[in-house]
Amino acid sequence: MAGIKSDKRRRLVKAAADLSHKHGLGKVALADIAKSADVPLGNVYYYFKTKAAIGEAVIAQRCNEFRQLRGMWEKNPLPKERLKAFIQMTVDNRKSLARSGCPVGSLCAEMGKERGALADEAALPFRELLTWTEAQFAALGRENDKKALAIHLLAALQGVSLLANCFRDPGLVLHEAEQLNTWIDGF
Structure with a gap:
């Protein structure tokens, strides 16, 4: 189970990094990150409480x-x-x-x-x-x-x-x- 959690988090961070590089972090919606990572939107909030937390991970x-x-x-x-x-x-x-x-x-x-x-x-x-x-x-x-x-x-x-x-x-x-x-x- 821990491997699945870390894989989802890793995919979310990679998606956030890729999307922020293309569009800027401020223009990227959490839904875009979730979609790109193939993770349900609700899971984004499980791993990252704020967009700043996503920025820190990137x-x-x-x-x-x-x-x-x-x-x-x-x-x-x-x-x-x-x-x-x-x-x-x-x-x-x-x-x-x-x-x-x-x-x-x-x-x-x-x-x-x-x-x-x-x-x-x-x-x-x-x-x-x-x-x-x-x-x-x-x-x-x-x-x-x-x-x-x-x-x-x-x-x-x-x-x-x-x-x-x-x-x-x-x-x-x-x-x-x-x-x-x-x-x-x-x-």
Whole structure:
């Protein structure tokens, strides 16, 4: 029975994450989440008492996704290669980015307009990613400017994600990734 409950919750969170990426969490109705997850609407309330609770679950899922990706990137022995794997993740998702934007960036932008605890929590995936990226630059001997370099890299990837979405052009991601890989090679 516990497996069924956790599967329903997992499906609800996945549906909420997918729908909020496409439409924005504020525009997604609980009925839409239930339908997409193939779960009765009443079950949504069993797992999530409020829409904010769904937002928290989506944020937690995004953090977990980044943690899993970082685990894969860490298999690369060199920090340059780990940073390039991060860039490659953006390249690999360029079509989705052109269609719907960055799932984390979009959520942060949406939640940031409302302010409050959920907005602060929405930034957690980026905070963790920045900390990881800073560690990569520190491993490259750039301890003194690791934060600025990490922000530059994340800002470049978020900026090109936004532009790819704005212009519906995934090719922009390819061009920026090439520039960033050359920049990283210079360290």
